[in-house]
Each structure stands twice: as C-alpha cells, then as structure tokens.
Amino acid sequence: MAKHFYITKEPIDINSVVEKVIHPHAGAINTFIGTVREMTNGKRTLFLEYDAYIPMAEKKLEQIGSEINNRWKETRVSIVHRIGRLEISDFAVVIAVSTPHRADSYEASRYAIERIKEIVPIWKKEHWEDGEEWIGDQLEKTAYPSGRPGKEHLYD
Template sequence: MQYRIQLFAGMAEQLGESVITLDFPQETVTITDIRKKLNEQYSEAASQLQGSFFTNNKKLASPEELIHPSDTIKLLQSAPGMETVVSACGLFAITYDPIDADGVTSKVQDPSHGASLTFNGTTREYTQGQRTVLLEYEAYVPMAMNTMKQIGDEIAERWPSTRTAITHRLGTVRIGETSVVIAVSAAHRDTCYEASRHAIERLKQIVPIWKKEVWEDGSEWKGHQLGGWNPHGA
C-alpha cells in the first residue's frame, strides 16, 4: 500500500521534494511506522524529523494513530500561498501583505478600557554578529489560526475583560519590516503589559510558524526561539 506524505518549508528543501510516497505491506499504519521509515530512508534529515509533527486530515496526529492510504498526511512545516485569512471573530489573521499596526490596534478598542498596548515584531539586521538580509515565514495555517485564537482565549480567562488581536505575516519580511503585531486592551495598563508578554511568549511556544533566516552567505530554516514546536506546551 502507498502512503503520501506532504512536506513543507525546511523539510521539503532538505529532501528536494514536496511529496514522499512510502510503501507498506499492510492496509493501515501508525504515525510511528511512518516516522521510522522516514528516518530509515532519509537519515540526513534525522535532526529535522526528530522535532517534526504530523497531521491527519488537518488534525494533530498522535504517534499511535492509525493511518489509511486515503488519509491526507502532512509533515508540519508550511502552507501554500494564500490571501489573508481572518478568524470568525475578526481578531486573528495571517497575511502575506504588510501589516497595518493601527488596524490591528483598532480591533481591541473598547470604551470601557483605559489602556491599550501594541507590540510590533520586526526583522532586525544583526543577530549575534551575523547580518540578516531578510526572513521568510511559513506556517501551517489552519492550526496556526486555531492556536492564535487559543492564546486569545487564555488571556481572556486569565485577565477577564481584556481583548486581544494578533496578525502574523508570511512570506518575505525584509529588514525593519513587521512580521507580527499583537494588540491588547484592558481596563488598566498593568494588565496590558502582562497579557501582551503572555501573548508573544505563547505564540513562540505553540503557533506552528517557521522562519528562514537568509544571510549574506547562506540560510537556515528555524522554528520559534523557544525550541521545537510543542502543541501541548504550557
């Protein structure tokens, strides 16, 4: 039986293809079986495979989940080109266009709130002495949208009556350009500071967005700054 695995971003670049077909004698396999065979066939990508996650029909797949040949299996890295995607509530968005920070801030304005805070994440030129030319962002969009909303729900539960909006940019983001805007409003300023910090740290922990750092003499795909993506991170 043949099983098709879709690859994205750094993994596709590493292996030189976007789809891999694996052959198994049985009609059902587990994610563990798929991971083992990938490790055997692509030992040069072992370090990337170790920190990867699979989805089955757009849902996170557990190691022992049974997979059929007709299932849509993805090794989480990115999503294809798209227009701006906005959540049903309008507070969370992913876009390939430049981000309007004032527009994101306007989403959280509330006459009962006495404070609002907007965080702008931009591309810096130097990191540990190495000059960055540009960044390229990719995401697994359906899950990224869900986890950004999860962050907003966490903030609303921890700091009642707050409002949070997040917009993240994909594609090429050059030096000085904005990659993410987080806006928070609340009755008091101390709540805004705490909630905003929580939002950016959680975004790095659980939102499946990857960036490719392009330097003057090379490039490298990276996950967020806190390590491999953990969808169950606390």
Template sequence: MTYSWKIQLFAGLSDRFGSPVIYIETETPSMTVAALKQELAGKFPEQADLVRISFVACNQTYASDEFVIQASDELAVLPPVSGGEPEKNEMAPDCESADGRYVITKHPITSDEVLAKVIVPEHGAAIAFVGTTREWTMGQRTVRLEYEAYAPMAVRTMEQIGMELSERWPGTQTAISHRIGVVDIAETSVVIAVSSPHRDACYEASRYAIERLKQIVPIWKKEIWEDGSEWKGHQLGSPWNPIEPISN
C-alpha cells in the same frame, strides 16, 4: 485491505523529505501518534531523529504521543527547529478568524490596524507588540526573513491564545496579525494588540501572548544571510512541548 495516510510537512521538514506532503499505507485505519512517528522513522530512517522531536497535529490541533489518529484525519508533522534550502512551495493564502481578529497574511500589517480591533470604550489601556526583521544577530547579517505557516491551525492557535488571555486577565481583548512570505529588514512580521480596563493587565497579557505565540503557533521563519540560510522554529529551548502551558 490497506489504508492511505496523507501527512503534511512544513518548513525544514518539507525540505528534508523533498515534498510538502507524503503518503504512507498501513493495514489498519488507526494508530497512536507515537506509532505514526515510528512508521515514519522506519520508512525514512535518514530523517528519524528529526521526526522524533517533531509534533503531530490532528485536525489542526496538537496531539500527544498517546492520542489515537485515523487515516481519514487531517494530519501534519510540525518541526521545532530545522535547517533547509530555499522553499519552493507556494505560500498559503490569507487566512483569518471569523471575527477578523486573528490573521495570517502575505500583505503588510500595521500596528494601528491591529490596535483598532481591540480598542473599546470600557477599556482604559491598549498596547501593541510589534515584531520586525532585525538586520544583525550575533554578528551575522540577515538579508531578509521568509515565513511559512500552517495557516488554518495558526489562526486556531492564535484564537486559543486570545481565550487564554481572557481567562487569566478577565475582560482582556486580543488581536494578532502575522506575515508570511518575504519580510525585509525593518518590516513588521507580527503585531499583537491587547486592551484591558487597566494597564497592568495589558503589559502582563502582551508579554504572555508573544511567548505563547512562539510556543504553540505553527509559524516558522527562515533567516536568509549573505552566505546561507536556516529555518528557525520556537527557539524556547529544549525540550519543545507546545501542549504544556506557560506557568505564571
């Protein structure tokens, strides 16, 4: 008996493999994440190096190499940083958490809209981090950015960030909205709103939230220049490990 495995691919990986989804067959219904990577590297040797440095998500949660996965699981391979051609896949629809505080959307977002979700009477401080598309980076002119997300997992990991903030800075409230699709120069791509009883916690929590978002939320951007393009992932240096927390 053989078992069919469906594996989702994102950003540069889908470009490299030529499809947003690949299928493999094995004689066993389960294996470790490390074994899956070996299976993929064997079937697609030209992409073996990229597969080795990517992470696997199982049921919308990052899985370590020792974690045992099943053929019936929802699986995805997530690249850290990779190059690619213009994406041909349709972007995922808007996706948000049950309480509406964590959002992935193709529509424009504003800081006031996101801040309104965290301003409460018992808090005396609120801050919004707003990320926008920069035109020039190291002498190279960006024409636009294109964002892609593993939307349901992105929302789950943004919720995780909110929980981490409330544990580190008790009473803190968080809301995050992130754009996908095309984001033109000077347009807003992400807003992180944080409120707390006191301003010191607000500043610290806001900084932690944006660094954590870069580390664990499965969102990728493609920088489109006048003479080419490139997918950008976490940009936090090497090695990339979204499982490890950020130290204080």
C-alpha cells in the same frame, strides 16, 4: 465582524489591529510589534521568509486570545502575523491588547508573544550573505526526540 486573529501575506496595518480592541471599558491598549532584525549574534540577516500552517496557526492565535481572556479580566486581543518574504524592519507580528487598567495590558501582551513562540505553527527562514536556514526551537525547549511524542509544553 472582521477576524481578530489571522495570518497575512500583506504588510500589517497597525491601526487596523488596534481598532479591533478599542472598547469603552478599556483604559489601556498595549501594542507589541515584532520587527525583522538585521543583526543576530554578529551575523547579518539579508531578509527573512516565514511559512505557516495557516488554519492551525489562526486557531492557535485564537487560543492565545482565549487564554488571555481567562487570565486577565475584560481583555480584548487581536494578533496578526505576516508570512512570506520580509525585509529588515518589516513588521512580522502585531499584537494589540486592551484592558481596563494598564498593568494587565503589559502582562497580557508579553504573554501573547511568548505563547506565539511556543504553540503557533509558524516558521522563520534566515537568509544570510553566506547561506540560509530554517530556524527551529528558539526557546530551546525540546519537543520530542526522534519523532516520538512525549511530555510537551505545547499542549493545553
């Protein structure tokens, strides 16, 4: 069976992600597509670059799938994240969740994208007209200060 959770350097085909979660017991399929935004706080992005620790990132995406299966019954999940250079409006991440009833599909999809931003080792570099920078800690939740581990929200 093709992988349900993976990192790719190629453009993401939405249909192929949706097809992975189609199931006779499902009454809803929710898709989330994260795209490259041009303007952030008044600053123009020219393009983005994503890097990932691929084996761990795929493992963590799979973990998010398991967490969703534990929280919402009879869900099917597929998540694909693209890395490399992405232009404005390119799809960075595609999430598909199928559930028997629609409410769960919305909740589970939202849960998936929030968890991606917490636990999956993927990094984004912004390229602006006047510079570039690797972006960290979008949630503004601290990891551990000065390299010393402490209590952390990432562990499950």
